[in-house]
Amino acid sequence: MTLTEHVDVVVVGGGAGGIAAAVGAARSGARVRLIEQYPFLGGAATNSSVLAFCGFFDQTHETVVAGVGGEVLDRLRARGVYAEKVMGWTGNRIVLLDAEATKIVCDEIVADAGVETRLHTTLVGATRHDGAITGIEVAHKGGTDRITADTFIDASGDGALLALSGSAARTVDLPDRQTNTLACRFGGVAEDADLSTDGMRAAVAAYVAETGTDMPRDHGIAVRLPVTGDVMALLVDEHFDTLDSAQISAAEASARAQTWHYLDAMRKGMAGWQQAYLVTTGPQIGIRESRRLVGKTMITTDDVLHARKRPTESIGRCGWPIEDHAGPGVTRYEEIEGGRWYDVPYDAIRCSDTDNVWGVGRLTSSDDQAFASVRVMGTAFATGHAAGIAAAQSSSGRPHDLPAIRRTLLEQGAIV
Numbered sequence: 001m002t003l004t005e006h007v008d009v010v011v012v013g014g015g016a017g018g019i020a021a022a023v024g025a026a027r028s029g030a031r032v033r034l035i036e037q038y039p040f041l042g043g044a045a046t047n048s049s050v051l052a053f054c055g056f057f058d059q060t061h062e063t064v065v066a067g068v069g070g071e072v073l074d075r076l077r078a079r080g081v082y083a084e085k086v087m088g089w090t091g092n093r094i095v096l097l098d099a100e101a102t103k104i105v106c107d108e109i110v111a112d113a114g115v116e117t118r119l120h121t122t123l124v125g126a127t128r129h130d131g132a133i134t135g136i137e138v139a140h141k142g143g144t145d146r147i148t149a150d151t152f153i154d155a156s157g158d159g160a161l162l163a164l165s166g167s168a169a170r171t172v173d174l175p176d177r178q179t180n181t182l183a184c185r186f187g188g189v190a191e192d193a194d195l196s197t198d199g200m201r202a203a204v205a206a207y208v209a210e211t212g213t214d215m216p217r218d219h220g221i222a223v224r225l226p227v228t229g230d231v232m233a234l235l236v237d238e239h240f241d242t243l244d245s246a247q248i249s250a251a252e253a254s255a256r257a258q259t260w261h262y263l264d265a266m267r268k269g270m271a272g273w274q275q276a277y278l279v280t281t282g283p284q285i286g287i288r289e290s291r292r293l294v295g296k297t298m299i300t301t302d303d304v305l306h307a308r309k310r311p312t313e314s315i316g317r318c319g320w321p322i323e324d325h326a327g328p329g330v331t332r333y334e335e336i337e338g339g340r341w342y343d344v345p346y347d348a349i350r351c352s353d354t355d356n357v358w359g360v361g362r363l364t365s366s367d368d369q370a371f372a373s374v375r376v377m378g379t380a381f382a383t384g385h386a387a388g389i390a391a392a393q394s395s396s397g398r399p400h401d402l403p404a405i406r407r408t409l410l411e412q413g414a415i416v
Contacts, residue, residue: 319340
């Protein structure tokens with residue numbers, strides 16, 4: 001069965017960028033359809049168990065993202081599950097998450113805005129005419145639907161809508177793509193357990209010497225989560241083509257197998273881990289990079305490092321440093337000048353050759369090193385919120401009126 005419907009704005013992807021886009025558009029008066037292939041919203045926070053929002057603060061700890069993203073944090077606070085942590089030598093201030101609270105908060109914020117959400121729904125096709133996207137096709141258990149709309153937002157992370165519609169996108173060459181990480185959660189870790197880098201390095205070294213197991217990383221991030229007290233660990237890296245299903249399948253299996261080795265190593269070699277057990281992996285490996293929007297402009301490495309300000313062009317701020325996961329176990333940081341923030345220009349989320357589609361989150365138009373900063377979830381809320389307002393205004397006959405977009409962002413509580 002194929003149904004055809006028309007809405008004002010279609011948003012593909014229900015992660016941070018997609019949620020903010022859908023809410024921003026709906027609050028601007030548009031009829032919005034949000035498409036998500038998983039049975040829940042939240043993006044990498046929930047579908048990859050990356051239970052930390054990065055990018056809400058710069059390295060001086062000033063808040064740089066508010067608006068819809070800020071409201072998500074407020075709803076977490078209201079449920080008593082808000083927790084922050086400043087990470088070691090980097091000084092990065094992050095928000096730690098509870099998976100189930102994050103899911104329900106995402107459900108509530110889009111429902112309260114009047115967004116029409118369709119979970120268990122996968123984008124499978126798109127049509128284009130005279131330089132604009134005219135419609136999409138989605139598949140679900142009941143069949144397929146065709147949805148036409150005035151405007152579209154790709155918040156899929158992998159640029160699925162851009163690719164299917166033939167809109168301007170760049171596929172990053174595999175050697176230059178960032179490594180992907182399988183997040184895992186461990187229970188049964190004692191309250192006073194060793195979570196240190198030095199402890200991990202010693203435990204992994206002893207395990208490798210004993211077993212001969214190849215373990216690409218000898219340490220990673222381990223933080224205790226709110227509510228459950230579980231430990232989230234980012235230890236397992238895989239470098240593969242995230243657009244190739246055969247490589248994805250092999251990498252997922254390899255990563256899960258690695259997780260058990262790391263658990264065994266920590267049980268044997270770290271204080272407080274003797275009763276630890278694996279709660280969950282993923283569900284999917286955390287993917288950092290595949291396609292990227294070719295925008296009207298591109299955020300550059302110099303823009304990031306020198307904290308470039310664009311007072312009339314900005315639709316949001318990013319205060320996250322360059323965090324380049326260049327290979328398994330290899331992370332390179334470069335700080336923004338003064339530990340501050342730079343402006344994200346509107347034209348970095350506008351498609352260069354398709355006037356009625358925006359790319360947000362990790363699709364934001366950027367060079368390779370700038371991408372390692374702008375890709376984080378806090379900034380995705382900011383870019384998504386702006387795109388949602390822009391798409392709603394365009395659908396009502398006011399295309400790309402940047403002063404109006406900025407005014408509405410401010411009215412909706414965002415920082416520009």
